[in-house]
Amino acid sequence: MKQLAQAIRVFTEQRIMPCEAALSAGDEHAQELLMKLKHQARQQGLWGNHYPADWGGKGLSFVDYQTVAQEEGRSEWGPVVFGTQTTLDTHILRQFGSEALQARYQEGLVSGALVGAYGMSEPHSIGSVPSTIETQAHQEGQAWVIHGRKWFISRAKQAEFVVVVAKTPAHPSADSSEPSLSMILVPMSSKGLSFGDDVCLLGRDLGQAELIFDGVRVPHDHLIGLQGQAPILMQTRLKLGRTMNAAHWVGLAQRCFDVMCHRINSPRGQQARLPEKQLVRQHVFNVYQSIGAARAHLRCAGQSLDQGLPSLIETQMAKVAASQALSLAVDSAIQMFGAEGLSDANPLSRIYRMARTTRILDGADEVLINAVGRQILETY
Ligand SMILES: Cc1cc2nc3c(=O)[nH]c(=O)nc-3n(C[C@H](O)[C@H](O)[C@H](O)COP(=O)(O)OP(=O)(O)OC[C@H]3O[C@@H](n4cnc5c(N)ncnc54)[C@H](O)[C@@H]3O)c2cc1C
Numbered sequence: 247m248k249q250l251a252q253a254i255r256v257f258t259e260q261r262i263m264p265c266e267a268a269l270s271a272g273d274e275h276a277q278e279l280l281m282k283l284k285h286q287a288r289q290q291g292l293w294g295n296h297y298p299a300d301w302g303g304k305g306l307s308f309v310d311y312q313t314v315a316q317e318e319g320r321s322e323w324g325p326v327v328f329g330t331q332t333t334l335d336t337h338i339l340r341q342f343g344s345e346a347l348q349a350r351y352q353e354g355l356v357s358g359a360l361v362g363a364y365g366m367s368e369p370h371s372i373g374s375v376p377s378t379i380e381t382q383a384h385q386e387g388q389a390w391v392i393h394g395r396k397w398f399i400s401r402a403k404q405a406e407f408v409v410v411v412a413k414t415p416a417h418p419s420a421d422s423s424e425p426s427l428s429m430i431l432v433p434m435s436s437k438g439l440s441f442g443d444d445v446c447l448l449g450r451d452l453g454q455a456e457l458i459f460d461g462v463r464v465p466h467d468h469l470i471g472l473q474g475q476a477p478i479l480m481q482t483r484l485k486l487g488r489t490m491n492a493a494h495w496v497g498l499a500q501r502c503f504d505v506m507c508h509r510i511n512s513p514r515g516q517q518a519r520l521p522e523k524q525l526v527r528q529h530v531f532n533v534y535q536s537i538g539a540a541r542a543h544l545r546c547a548g549q550s551l552d553q554g555l556p557s558l559i560e561t562q563m564a565k566v567a568a569s570q571a572l573s574l575a576v577d578s579a580i581q582m583f584g585a586e587g588l589s590d591a592n593p594l595s596r597i598y599r600m601a602r603t604t605r606i607l608d609g610a611d612e613v614l615i616n617a618v619g620r621q622i623l624e625t626y
Contacts, residue, residue, distance in 0.1 A: 319494025363405035365396035383412035402455035426474030492568035499575035506579035540567040
């Protein structure tokens with residue numbers, strides 16, 4: 247595991263970081279470069295590090311994988327290059343997908359030939375309150391028919407399919423007649439599925455898009471899990487997804503910290519006598535403390551995942567702590583670089599934009615803080 251983490255560090259520093267400026271252009275050349283890097287990572291055995299063991303994964307516990315994931319996260323493109331992007335889909339399809347879906351997508355997902363997207367957020371519903379979802383799906387014969395809109399959908403333009411969360415009629419055997427939420431896999435080539443407006447975040451295309459479902463029909467075996475089971479599947483997905491993202495963010499925070507300390511000790515920093523200044527040392531202390539706290543929460547979240555514990559507190563804490571550590575680390579590093587840190591030629595300015603999104607995606611920080619506070623108080 248340590249050797250794997252070390253190999254990923256070397257690959258990231260030697261192959262990915264020198265290409266980051268070109269990758270951030272997001273053009274055709276960037277896509278080709280990304281494919282090349284993915285291919286090289288696969289050839290070197292650095293791919294799919296947390297896929298299910300029987301789907302070609304390495305069988306690492308989450309606690310062990312965290313060390314690897316933090317190295318994957320040192321570059322914003324690490325999670326794409328090392329195949330982590332598809333990890334959630336591999337786990338969800340393996341556990342809850344029909345035989346037909348597994349047969350169609352397993353090989354492509356595991357080999358990196360295709361990626362999936364996840365469609366939950368909508369323009370007219372509250373992302374933090376899934377019961378407000380308006381997208382509807384109903385059965386007609388042997389098909390599911392879907393109407394609705396989804397927005398901020400990551401990877402939508404590259405994806406082969408999107409897993410949609412939609413309101414479906416109550417299952418005949420359910421206790422209540424209220425509509426429930428279900429997950430349905432929709433191939434992106436489906437008739438009636440189109441793109442809405444492009445979504446740019448803080449002036450940059452980070453790969454999100456809007457999707458419109460206008461009577462999209464998919465076979466009945468494209469339902470993932472059972473009708474009405476989406477809330478449970480969403481929790482399963484979020485628990486692994488949040489912990490994985492948190493590990494990547496801690497890795498990126500550590501990179502910002504390293505860059506900041508090198509700068510403080512550099513000839514330019516020495517000239518300004520930065521290492522001797524107490525306010526500079528306070529930046530170092532605060533970021534170091536924040537990353538250390540995030541790592542501790544991450545370890546607890548990893549143990550909870552490995553033991554299959556139902557509690558959500560650990561993953562919610564890890565997500566918030568990692569997002570705070572990354573936000574503080576990149577902000578402090580930019581401060582130590584002065585104007586140069588804000589320049590687009592510097593990776594910190596890109597990381598800063600990305601760090602800002604972490605306080606909203608995967609559950610807004612306020613929602614998670616509120617949930618953790620409530621769960622803790624309930625135990626007293
Ligand atoms: C980079 C990025 C990628 C994304 N990728 C995807 C994707 O692939 N698929 C997808 O479906 N969605 C995606 N999203 C959307 C994301 O999941 C939602 O933005 C998130 O769930 C929050 O929902 P919302 O934007 O509707 O905000 P809302 O739920 O409307 O909340 C708005 C704000 O209100 C406050 N708030 C809300 N509830 C509470 C509360 N209980 N207590 C205190 N304050 C509260 C918070 O400050 C919150 O930020 C992505 C978002 C970003 C930024």
